[in-house]
Amino acid sequence: MSRDDPFAEPSDTEKTVIQINPGGRRDAPAAPAQPAAPAAAPQARPQPATPSAPSLDLGRFATGLNALNAAAAPLFALVGRIRNRAQHPNPDALRENVVREIQAFERRAVQAGFDQRTIQIARYALCATIDDVVLNTPWGGRSDWTVRSMVGTFHKETVGGDRFYDLLARLEKEPANNRELLEFIYVCLTLGFEGRLRVEDRGQEKHLAVREGLARLIRAHRGPRETSLSPHWQGAKVPHRPLSAWVPLWAILGITVGVLALTWFVLDWMLARDTDRLNGQISALYSNAVVELDHRVGIERRDLAVQPV
Structure with missing residues (x-):
């Protein structure tokens, strides 16, 4: 897990912390404690992680929408994790990891085919976002991050993120040519960058207005979005064959x-069977009956006829 995540967490084990901080302070006491041959193993393990990170992350984080955002995905994930944290165990080690990961972001962006201007603007927005989020946490304001910010390290500026909104205004003048950068800055705003609006009156409302306006601009120049769940669901068009x-x-x-013949034979057989059964039932009614004539009725009638009136 430590090789996938370049940033330390309090829940990480001691082994994980060593792996994600190659060349850190723990390597100095470890060298004399181990013989020459075993000491080469821990050094060989972290060193390839830095050059191999770009190709690995490109494959894992490529989304097909914006390669610039995909290149910065590990750092975007970091900002989302630390923005609401009340404390951090080692801000200095975190800063070193962020510096290395920003350098890895530049390599990934070069591999994705972006020019140097685009990479520099994206790096500035990324550094300003990380500084703004970290310095507004309780632990970030008490760390060396205040004098060793990302904007100061990579862009030699003392006031972090002061040009963020100026760059955004310039990019918005040519949205068709800067769509990737505009989407990149939109992610930075969504993750929590506020800059000078954080201390201005009604800064939250202004920040929301900037973000919503940027979202509308991106939608207008990205084109219609595919709304079908499966755009290729139609079957092959084959001519009808009777x-x-x-x-x-x-x-x-x-x-x-x-x-038809089979149906006629079946119906005829069923009719004949029912007819034979019915004839048998009728015959059974009279097979055992004996017919007797009652002559007394006639005698009584004759007697009644001869009596005098």
């Missing part, structure tokens, strides 16, 4: 006649 194209007509007629 059933006769696959099966001959005589075969269709033969199958139809066969089905």
